[in-house]
Amino acid sequence: MTDVDEQGRPEPPLAADEAASLLGFLDYQRATFAWKCAGLDASGLEATVAPSSMTLGGLLKHLAYVEEHWFSQCMHNRDRQPPWDTVDWKADPDWEWHSAAEDSPEHLRTLWQDTVNRSRLLVAEAMDDGGLDRLAARTWSDGRAPSLRWIVLHMIEEYARHNGHADLLRESVDGLTGE
Numbered sequence: 001m002t003d004v005d006e007q008g009r010p011e012p013p014l015a016a017d018e019a020a021s022l023l024g025f026l027d028y029q030r031a032t033f034a035w036k037c038a039g040l041d042a043s044g045l046e047a048t049v050a051p052s053s054m055t056l057g058g059l060l061k062h063l064a065y066v067e068e069h070w071f072s073q074c075m076h077n078r079d080r081q082p083p084w085d086t087v088d089w090k091a092d093p094d095w096e097w098h099s100a101a102e103d104s105p106e107h108l109r110t111l112w113q114d115t116v117n118r119s120r121l122l123v124a125e126a127m128d129d130g131g132l133d134r135l136a137a138r139t140w141s142d143g144r145a146p147s148l149r150w151i152v153l154h155m156i157e158e159y160a161r162h163n164g165h166a167d168l169l170r171e172s173v174d175g176l177t178g179e
Contacts, residue, residue: 007035022152029159036166044173057100060108064115065096070151071119077137
């Protein structure tokens with residue numbers, strides 16, 4: 001049974017194999033992010049801090065895109081799913097950040113949660129097909145491919161960095177603070 005903290009976040013396992021430890025920390029970072037975005041209306045998700053244009057709504061959409069990119073496109077070489085499949089990324093490389101203001105809070109949370117759920121299934125699929133050493137199906141321009149291990153660690157870093165942003169943004173909205 002997984003221990004859950006007072007914010008509803010699953011505690012990473014204290015003693016587990018490499019895969020369970022890595023995925024436990026990724027789920028903890030995801031849950032921290034969900035906590036920072038919970039219960040806010042559109043104005044709360046659109047709030048900014050000082051000179052930054054970053055919003056919690058933009059973070060929800062960005063992290064959904066990053067999950068889709070690494071676990072679906074890179075790891076499994078799958079085509080982009082909606083809404084990502086119709087975006088002209090060359091014309092607007094930051095589309096997910098500013099288009100979030102046009103989406104409802106429910107849509108943003110659902111998009112992110114559905115993508116996280118899909119990512120968990122895709123990680124399980126990759127674990128069954130080579131484990132953490134499995135290489136991504138898509139290679140980089142130099143022919144190298146990251147392992148699932150690298151992608152999971154990159155996602156932990158991505159969430160940890162953006163959770164810091166989310167903490168500042170959430171505090172500016174309603175004073176909620178914490179990890």
